[in-house]
Amino acid sequence: MVKLYKNGAYLLNGSDLIEENEEAAGKLEERFGGQIIDKKEAKKGTMAYRILEEHNTSGNMDKLKIKFDKLTSHDITFVGIIQTARASGLEEFPVPYVLTNCHNSLCAVGGTINEDDHMFGLSCAKKYGGVYVPPHQAVIHQFAREMLAGSGKMILGSDSHTRYGALGTMAVGEGGPEIVKQLLDKTYDINMPDVVGVYLTGKPQKGVGPQDVALAIIGAVFANGYVNNKVMEFIGDGIENLSVDFRIGVDVMTTETTCLSSIWATDEKVQEFYDIHRRSDEYKKLEPSSVAYYDGIIYVDLAAVKPMIAMPFHPSNVYTIEELNANLMDILEDVEKKALISLDNSNVKYSLRDKVKNGRFYVEQGVIAGCAGGGFENICDAADILRGKYIGSDEFSLSVYPASQPIFMELVKNGRIADLMATGATVRSAFCGPCFGAGDVPANNGFSIRHTTRNFPNREGSKITSGQVASVALMDARSIAATAANKGYLTAATELDVEFTGPTYFYDSSIYENRVYNGVGKADKSVEIKFGPNITDWPQMSELTEHLVLKVASVIHDPVTTTDELIPSGETSSYRSNPLGLAEFTLSRKDPQYVGRAKAIQVAEKARLAGEDIYKDNKELEEVFASINKKFEVNPEKTEIGSLIYAVKPGDGSAREQAASCQKVLGGLANIAKEYATKRYRSNLINWGMLPFLLKDEITFELGDYIFIKDVRKAVAEKDSVIKAYVVGAELKEFELQLGELTDDERSIILSGCLINYYRG
Known part of the structure; x- marks a missing residue:
């Protein structure tokens, strides 16, 4: 069904794969009459490389600075994004920016606040020259497919499922601050990503759909990180056997592999999609060069894919439905055991085996x-x-x-x-x-x-x-x-x-023409932005001080921590235009005491900034500084006081920036992790001025401990590879942290305290 190559591979003429091994050089020379194929040049043969090259402004293909063609956000994210951009000097949207209203559309929680957000979005589309899609018209990604995508183009969206590769568009889902950078005419800075080929062959059997293929791929690559932060490039003879709708259904789920983006070879079916949607000029045939090198290959036999099911609590926990039904009690018992890791709460009893009735689930x-x-x-x-x-x-x-x-x-x-x-x-x-x-x-x-x-x-x-x-x-x-x-x-x-009837799709453009506000190129600075009572500005944030004292406010030992666990979705999304209001929900379903712990230590930092007694409401902090000063002379006035979260691998899932910003407005200054599940969550931390620490060794601290980090500002500015930290007790217990690779701009953002401060200068 799905096979992963152990090594990279060369693709010849879009069809022949030669895996990189001891025999590869000989095979390549034989195919090309003794000509030696240069791997570095062959890497340039991917569709992804060419699209990235066309959008890169750095002149260095190892260190990319990307400018996107279009941007898109929905009503959980666009208020915070525009508020951040406004605070950073926004004058006008420099590229088409689409604001859809598909997440808070029910307007069922919190009185007027959801519709207030919508009216804020419409007024901003008018003022800054954007596109506004009213509630119930389209979900964000379908509108983008119908109205934004273009072959060879790049789109950045503030939703993790921003994926339009099946239409020849490289799309990336990131946290809101990355959208802000584009709105301020800045760039998206990443190292050149690896490109993994997804070779599709064969034809799906009747009754198998795109989600089945997607889940089969996710199950094969998620746990081993095969495509983590890489581009998935879909190739192979099987593509022609898939409708565009089918390809789209596979493509959107690539987010669950933790890849960076995706791209597909395009053909006449994609051209027909653009024709149907009256955007024929957006089509361009895309295919790899005659020789292309991939850093890995996912080989998918579409004919062997069976109907799949991803059991709780992750899209990678996959079985065939046939397998599940044949081994019901054993698999359900195993799922229940795995669930205990995710549902670490004694108030609930989770069971599935009781759903088996007369031998059926x-x-x-x-x-x-x-x-x-x-x-x-x-x-x-x-x-x-x-x-x-x-x-x-x-x-x-x-x-x-x-x-x-x-x-x-x-x-x-x-x-x-x-x-x-x-x-x-x-x-x-x-x-x-x-x-x-x-x-x-x-x-x-x-x-x-x-x-x-x-x-x-x-x-x-x-x-x-x-x-x-x-x-x-x-x-x-x-x-x-x-x-x-x-x-x-x-x-x-x-x-x-x-009997699948396969009716023809007829697209009626009048719905959008008559209902969607299109202000691209028509910014009207005289328009007053409409602010509902729940829409508030970001609180002021301080630049990084010389030293840090951080209290460990939450420790999460789960193998992976999702964005939803850091800041829950659901009805809490109604409060996402109010940074302090939303922050009250941080970790509320994973560690309900976190908010109280973070706010308690934040009291001392507020006192420090006000020039008041930092020990007045926190006597243990006095003991902490006393212990620190036995070894170092540290001025509390130059030492920011805050909280941190430890998690093994945080940030899987959603691109929502609030997973980081909610920690920051509660006084969170850092995360410590073994690794970060996604690039986008780490970027969110950085853009909110939080330190994304990495810890190679086992943790030597516990919940409630204080961590002292001396000369942290100097370490960030001077690009120290290792930063010394200390668990504060009767004595200081030293351990080492790392920050991983940071661009100069990212270091400046952390030093400034957040993206807003950085752009304010």
Whole structure:
């Protein structure tokens, strides 16, 4: 099904792979008549290299400074981004910037605050020259596919699933501050990433969908980090056997591999997609050069892929549905054991084996939605499977969310919506909520199967702090529909004999033409920005001092810590325009005492900045400085006091900058980790002036300990590779930290205290 090459490989003429080994040189010389193939030159033969080269402004392909063609954000992120950019000197959007409203669209929590954010976005689109997509019109990534993507172009989005590679667009999902840099006409600075080829061959069997292929790949590469922070380049003869919708469904899930971006070879089917959407000029044929070198190869036999299921609590926890049904009790018991790591809370009891009824696994809910599941073909195929059947009147329910109004309207016209509704399914408007816990929250102990992007703990909306637990398994829309046809009993789509009708898609552009505000090139500085009462400015942040005293406010030993665990999604997203309000939810489902601990130590820092007694409300801090001064002469006035979080591998998942900014506004000044799960989370820390420390050795400190870091400002400025730190007790216990590679700009941002301070000068 999926094979990983141990080494890199050469691709010849788009079809022949030669793995790099002792025999490779001879094979290459034989193919090219004795000509020696230079590996460095062959690396330039990838599509990714050429696109990056066209967008690089540094003149050095090892150290890239990228300018993107277009930008996009949604209503969980664009308020904070624009507020940061405004505070940093924003005058006008320099490139097309699209503000979609697909996350807080329900306007169901917190009174007016969600719609207030929308009105803020519309007024900013008018003032600064952007595009505003009203709620329920499209999820962010479907609008980008329909209206933004272009072959050979690059798009930066403040959502981790910013992936348009199937359309020939290299897209990157990053935290908000990276969008801010582009808005201020700065660059996205990275080292040249490795490029891993994804060689697709064969044709999927009937009933297998894009989520099945995606989950098979994720299961093969996530745990071993095979594509971490690399570009996935899709090649091979199997591409021609996939529709564009199918390719898009695979592509959007590449985020769950932790890759940096993706790109696909394009063909006449992609050209037809652009033609249908009345943007024919955006198509360009992309393919690797006659010789291209890849730093790894993921070889996928599409014909061997079976319907898959990603069990809780990660998209990489994959099984075939056939395997799960054949070994139900054993696999469910194993999933329950793994869940204990993620659900480290004695208030909840998590069980799955009790869902086995008469030897079959029963689920309570099915959802087909968002940027992954809400595509035209997914929904049409689901309707074909369900036509003439009923989902029943028991616990099982099914909801379907088309990814955009144009898709929804065509499904109405061709009758598929009526087919679905007749089964008992409900059909909703374009909305991302089921993907992050703001819609279709299951009942306690409920099990939901979803064609969405993630199934992290509590991402479906349950709260373990309130004694609730529910969970999500990821599946393809076709197998979800097959399960619905069997009234909630887990069923692979390949088990049913279905005639897939494959109706033609007709796109109606009038919906966007008449409803979406397009202010590109029409910035009107006279427009007053509309501020709701929940929209507040970022609090003032201090530059890095000579030394640091940090209290360990949370210690997380889980193998991976997700962004959702650092700052929960769901209804908390309504408060993302209020930095201090949102910060109250930091780690609330993982470590509910964190906020109190962080705020307690922040009192001393506020006193220091005000020139007041730092020991007044914290007598143990007096003992800490006394212990430090036994060995070093340290002036408390030049020593910032704050908190830190230790996690083994933090930052998997969402690009939300709030995972870092919420720590910062509570006085968080650093993270210590064995490694960072994603480049984007580490970048978020840096852009909020936090130190992304790495610890190679085992931790020598505990929750509640104080860490002293002497001459930290000097160490950052002078690029010290190792920074000495001390656990403060009766004596100081020394250990070593590292910061990893930082650009000069990143060091300056940390020294300034945050990106806003850096650009203010």
